[in-house]
Amino acid sequence: MKIFIDGKYFDERTAKVSVFDHGLLYGDGIFEGIRIYNGRVFKLREHIDRLFYSAKAILLEIPMTRAALIKATVETCRKNKLRAGYIRLIVTRGRGTLGLNPRSCKNPSVIIIADKIQVYPQGLYARGMEIVTVPTVRNLHSAVNPAIKSLNYLNNILAKIEANNAGVEEAVMLNAEGFVAECTADNLFIIKNGEVFTPPNSAGALYGITRQTVIDLAHAAGLKVSEPNLTRYDLFNADECFLTGTGAEIMPVVKIDGRVIGNGKPGKLTRALVEKYHGLTKVTGEPIYS
Numbered sequence: 001m002k003i004f005i006d007g008k009y010f011d012e013r014t015a016k017v018s019v020f021d022h023g024l025l026y027g028d029g030i031f032e033g034i035r036i037y038n039g040r041v042f043k044l045r046e047h048i049d050r051l052f053y054s055a056k057a058i059l060l061e062i063p064m065t066r067a068a069l070i071k072a073t074v075e076t077c078r079k080n081k082l083r084a085g086y087i088r089l090i091v092t093r094g095r096g097t098l099g100l101n102p103r104s105c106k107n108p109s110v111i112i113i114a115d116k117i118q119v120y121p122q123g124l125y126a127r128g129m130e131i132v133t134v135p136t137v138r139n140l141h142s143a144v145n146p147a148i149k150s151l152n153y154l155n156n157i158l159a160k161i162e163a164n165n166a167g168v169e170e171a172v173m174l175n176a177e178g179f180v181a182e183c184t185a186d187n188l189f190i191i192k193n194g195e196v197f198t199p200p201n202s203a204g205a206l207y208g209i210t211r212q213t214v215i216d217l218a219h220a221a222g223l224k225v226s227e228p229n230l231t232r233y234d235l236f237n238a239d240e241c242f243l244t245g246t247g248a249e250i251m252p253v254v255k256i257d258g259r260v261i262g263n264g265k266p267g268k269l270t271r272a273l274v275e276k277y278h279g280l281t282k283v284t285g286e287p288i289y290s
């Protein structure tokens, strides 16, 4: 495997960063997770844009232009001969001293890893997932804004551990007011009476790229989509529920906190959206080999 670090390609065994990198010492950095389908990088520009928005929010200067990052990302896929897979694009604050002041870090590092993806078992997509709400509250937007895709994922990891402890794969995270925010690496949607609902970003949801894609697909299918604050009650009484994310794609949810959602099977509109999403992934994206 060839890994891009600051303009050079390294083999897996020699691809290393400093123990003084503030990405490691403090989680000071940002990242993107991007999918490759059918020889194309899906929604690459949207991911690069979000990376720059995250960078702006934490006053991190990405030492490459958008165009150069796009080129390097596609080239990393090509060097690894991938037609399907997963890209992890990381920008760390760089090497500094043991103090947390980012001023000691002179050169941010850019890392691009392109690999095969591990997805949830296919059976789970057919059956639907069970999820639970967990005690760990989503970060406040006035503290660490969940819109920043930072290298510090402890908030989400704590929630994931709580879901694991409860014997399920995913956690619903509420915000400090008790409204639904999102899951640990996915946005959450419900469908009620033919209308689509997803929490607003102000409730603590990432501006998910799959979330936006699904909103666009739902609009194109003539469905009404809105972004109100949602409570657990709204989830329990939904007709359908699903999660969206680059990794998970669209995952139907059939049980939340022991309450069966709809008829306990992936919903009809959810299945229709899954179909449309897969259609899109096959034919759109930045070509790797042309």
Ligand code: PXG
Pocket (backbone or CB within 6 Å): 033, 034, 156, 182, 183, 184, 185, 186, 187, 205, 206, 207, 208, 209, 210, 211, 244, 245, 246, 247
């Ligand atoms: N919320 C959070 C907290 C996320 O981390 C999403 C929502 C969905 O966003 P996108 O833009 O992907 O639709 C994410 C995305 C991983 C991994 O390796 C995590 C994500 C994406 C891809 C891989 O755990 N998180």
